[in-house]
Amino acid sequence: MDPDDLAVHRRRHPRYSYWCGIHLGGCGRQLADRLCRDGRVCHFAHHPDPDGSRPVCLRTHNGEDSADHLFIKRGVTRWLDKQKLPARAQLRNLGGGPGDALDIHVPGTRQRIRFHLSRGLDFQAWQKADKELGEDVDTVDWVFTHDGPLTREMLGRHGYCLRVRCETDGAERRVHIGAEGMDRRIDWTPLDECTLTPGGLLTPAVETIRLSRPKPKPAGFLLVGGPTFAVSSQEPVTDAPDHLSQDGRYCVLADVKPSESRIVKALLSLPDDIPPPAPGNVFRLTGPVRLLVTEPDTGTGAQWALQGDKFVRLDAHEAQRTGLWSPAPAVVEVPKPSEAPAVPAPEPTAPDPEPVTTAPLVAATELRDAATRIREALLLDASRSATTTWERLARAAGLDLDRLSTADRIELLVKADLIPGRGHPYLSVLVRQPGGGPLPYLPEVLEELGLGRAEHGEALRRWCAQERTRAFARYGSPPCGVPPRLPFPARAAKVREATGTATVAHVRALLIHAKQVLPEVEGAKGRGLRRIVAQAEEWDRKVRVGGSRAGRVNGAPDSRPAQYYADALIRHITWAKERSGKG
Incomplete structure (x- = not known):
């Protein structure tokens, strides 16, 4: 920054060029070194645009800590290499710049570490991110730079919170990991002295805290000061206990933050004469608020319930302080210097997917691939809270609609809904007729999925409407609490005991039930169920695949009919339910 030093540097490196780094949030344009002898500090500056205007750059922070995300990435990678633990490091832009977060994935130990380096993460966004990060690993460690509501939430859950900072050492920034205890004091440890164990990222202070086993502050409602809440779903909870949804009241599911306590999932019982609180806002209960006792399992995942008669919406500043909400980051598009800014075209009210090259279905393997594409298209529609038709769905999945028979369409929808595990919303209810009515063969699809046979009528219409609401809540952006599933309006078809009465559909339905009880069965019976x-x-x-050629299993002749497998599956499922006490 000294003029004489810059002059020496120019003579030593006459061909050097300098650029505004995009990994620091810059615009990527070329910079010039400015030599100042008028008392100002020598500095870098952007070259002006050809028209003489000042270029636009979004990088507003240029302190020594503005590149800490890069130092942390390099430091953690070297630290894991010393432990001979191959890892993948990826920077995340959460709307504020490339240094918002850093994800470290260690496949060998099935662990992830999320370094959250920005502000503005609310509880519901953290809950969604934590679930996504933990899908294919055993443990997820969160390490925060800034203090806020979520660090206090971690203290309430675990008794400690991991923090990170960088300290300047010459031309390097050294990474330190901190352990914040219940007394809010932080013990900092150089990263090289930390260890990654099967239980997570450990520092000497964390080991001390874990050995002392501090008792985290329990989640409790102090019914003074008015708890704040944000609803998970605007749809009323239909299976709430009677004493919560009594005459003149309804229940909604919400994330509630009582005064001086961590956030908990709770049911809110509100009077019918006030409209439901809208998602995307934060409210405060006013007036008398009572803590109610819920049943052991309401099907909503909530262990608490509150009863209130009034609530008020908080302004943006107060809502952000609760940790239940944060403003969406502003996105600024910077045009290139040589291009004039383009005028955005108006969005269509109901955008159709872009056409894909059509490929006719000729084999069962293509049906399986097509089912995967169908599911992806349905997930996209669910994220937009929209239904679809077979015409739009076929274009999105690249299918020849003229060659899709009714049987093909039923099989595609069944395969698309069999991909996820238990409890996921059924996406086949999103497919409607061009006029808006349900598919005429929807009962056949649901029967193939093992739900049983139901005829078209008001009961099935209500069930499908609730299932669409569940899909919009589960896969929407942002996602919200998924309401409970309504009871299916027909019981699953039972297989009669007489030989030869079972069908392929019965066996497929029983296979779904068998897979649901597999985790509950151990020992010889468990091995027997897995074998059958x-x-x-x-x-x-x-x-x-083969139709009539299905008389061979593992290369050997097999004349056993569907009844054989149906009887065997029923015996094992009945035994498993009796042992688990579920009947």
Whole structure:
């Protein structure tokens, strides 16, 4: 920054060029070194645009800590290399710049570390991110730069919170990991002295805190000062206990933050004469507020319930302080110097997917691939809270609609809904007729999925409407609390005991039920159930692919009919339910 030093530097490096780094939030344009002898400090500056105007750059922070995300990435990678733990490091832009977060994935130990380096993460956004990060690993460690509501939430959950900072050492920034205790004091440790264990990222202070086993502050409601809340779903909870949804009241599911306590999932019982609180806002209960006792399992995941008669909406400043909400970051588009800013075209009210090259269905393998594309298209529609038709769905998945028979369409929807696990919303209810009515063969699809046979009527219409609401809540942007599933308006078809009465559909329905009880069965019976499930799946696969050629399993002749597998599955499922006490 000294004029003489810059002059020496120019003579030593006459061909050097300098650029505004995009990994620091800059615009990527070329910079010039400015030599100042008028008392100002020598500095870098952007070259002016060809028209003489000042270029626009979004980088507003240029202190020594503005590149800490890069130093942390390099420091953590070197630290794991010393422990011979291969890892993948990826910077995340959460709307504020490339240094908002850093994800470290260690596949060998099935662990992830999220360094959250920005402000403005609310509880619901953290809950969604934590679930996504933990899908394919065993443990997720969160390390924060800034103090805020979420660091206090971690203290309430674990008794400590991990923090990170960088300290200047010559031309380097050294990474330090801090352990914040319940007394809010932070013990800092150089990263090289930390260890990654199966239990997570450990510092000497964390080990001391864990050994002392501090008792985190319990989640409790102090019914003074008015708890704040943000609803998870605007739809009323239909299966709430009677004493919560009594005459003249309704219940909604919400994330509630009582005074001086951590955030908990709770049911709110409100009078019918006030409109439901809208998602996307934060409210405060006013007037008398009572803590109610819920049943052991309401199906909503909430362990608490509050009853109030009034609430008020908080302004943006107060809502952000609760940790339940944060403003969306402003996105600024910077045009290139050589291009004039483009005028955005108006968005269509109901955008259709872009056409994809059509490929006719000729084999069962293509049906499986097509089912995956169908599911992806349905997930996209669910994220937009929109239904679809077969015409739009076929274009999105690249299918030849003229070659799709009714049987093909039923199989595609069944395969698309069999991909996820238990409890996920059924996406096949999103497909409607061009006039807006349900598909005429929707009962056949639901029966193939193992739900049973139901006829078209008001009961099935209500069930489908609730399932669409569940899909919009589960896959929407942002996602919100998923309301409970309504009871299906028909019982699953039972297989009669007489030989030869079971069908392929019965076996497929029983396979779904068997997979649901598999985690509850151990020992010899568990191995037996897994064996018969594997054999039935192989038999079903042969039926789908070969039709009449399904009389061979593992290369050997197999004349056993569907009744054989149905009887075997029923015996094992009945035994498993009796042992688990679920009947």
